[in-house]
Amino acid sequence: MVYFYTDERGLILEYEPEFNSPSWVSDELKEKGEVTVSRAFTFVTRDLLNRRSKRTDEDPIYRFRFAKREAGYFRIPGRVLGCENDVLIAEKEVPFERKTFVAERNVGIFRRVSRVMESDGEIVVGGHRDGAIPAAVFRELLRKFPSSIELDRYASARVETIMGEYLKDTSNAREKYERYLDRRGSVIPDTQLPHTELIEAEIGKYQLLRDLISGWLSRAASYSEKDWQRLILKVILLLLPKYVAVLENVHIVDAYSVHGQKKKRFIDVCLIDAGGNIDVVEVKKPFDDALLSKSLYRGNSIPSKELSGAIMQAEKYLFHLSKWGVDGEAELTRRYAKQLPPAMQIRITNPKALVLLGRDMRLSGAPAFSAQQKFDLEVIKRKYANMMDILTYDDLLRRLDNIIASLSQRRAGLA
Secondary structure, three states: OEEEEEOOOEEEEEEOOOOOOOOHHHHHHHHHOEEEEOOOEEEEHHHEEEOOOOOOOOOOOEEEEEEEEEOOEEEEOHHHHOOOOOEEEEOOOOOOOHHHHEOHHHOEHHHHHHHHOOOOOOEEEOOOOOOOEOHHHHHHHHHHOOOHHHHHHHHHHHHHHHHHHHOOOOOOHHHHHHHHHHHHOOOOOOOOOOOHHHHHHHHHHHHHHHHHHHHHHHOHHHOOHHHHHHHHHHHHHHHOOOEEEEEEEEEEEEOOOOOOOOEEEEEEEEEEEOOOEEEEEEEOOOOOOOOEEEEEEOOEEEEOHHHHHHHHHHHHHHHHHHHHHHHHHHHHHHHOHHHOOOOOOOEOOOOOEEEEOOOOEOOOOOEOOOHHHHHHHHHHHHHOOOOEEEEOHHHHHHHHHHHHHHHHHHHHHHO
């Protein structure tokens, strides 16, 4: 049995042998100069304070100097806990008992902590020293340290994952392990990450983008289609952070329009995402009559010539890009290497298109379409959703408003 108590110099560990010979500790110290008690704590001869018995000489209680007081902390030599780092624990913030230092299967807590440290400094728990592990965080570690059951089930799940296809009638060990983790509860704390400044910056960014685009839309008639492309290009990487590069006037090969001949086609704007994949962007003017035809087909609204033409144009670009294949990837990578992050390769992997055109709100703020027209327009968008994202300029503003609202709620949760 192991007990801890304090004196004026620090912390004392008291060990009472239960199963071995009462003198085995003394014998070990005399023979080897050190001894490990309770399978966890290693002491040398000078750590032994006395060997006087509270009962009889046949049943001794050994007392070892476990830690010394130091400016509000107990300093535990690393050798006692089997690690290279000394451990400092604030005097009144962590309970001193065996399970503070040893997990199930005699796994040393601080040995594990020491292994993940990059420096050779001290491990500090609690108190106000720089770099100290907060006592609450350390108690959380103790509470959620893997138990014997979890370790057994993890080991079985790992065996089944690696060898399951070669074994008949396996016991669904991985599923049992996942169910156990679900019952145990999440090890992720509910507290938010301390990123208030980042959220503030993000809110400011999206508010700026919304105000810029709203201002441009208020003067929409004064801009040509080329002007709108230039305006959107100024902000598109901020609007769509998954992309890392914008390519303009991209020349691609068309080997299908005329049999046996290769023609040049030019895509006004392409985007490259963080994985190197290329997508197409079509930017048109924000006319409020550019989406639905004024005539109906059997009571249904149908795409306008402007919208149908933009969709067809984007489809053609995607078709020719995909057919260009690996030769196109190599050519585009070579041609735009200076505009890409270092060592990035452009990939033509199921490219998609973004089509930005038209408005579904009038300058007065009134809806441009009836409820039935809105529904029909959404059906049209969904029809092409597997290959392109069709957005109105008002869709873009609504997305920005929703992002700002979401970030504002998260900011309020951190307050």
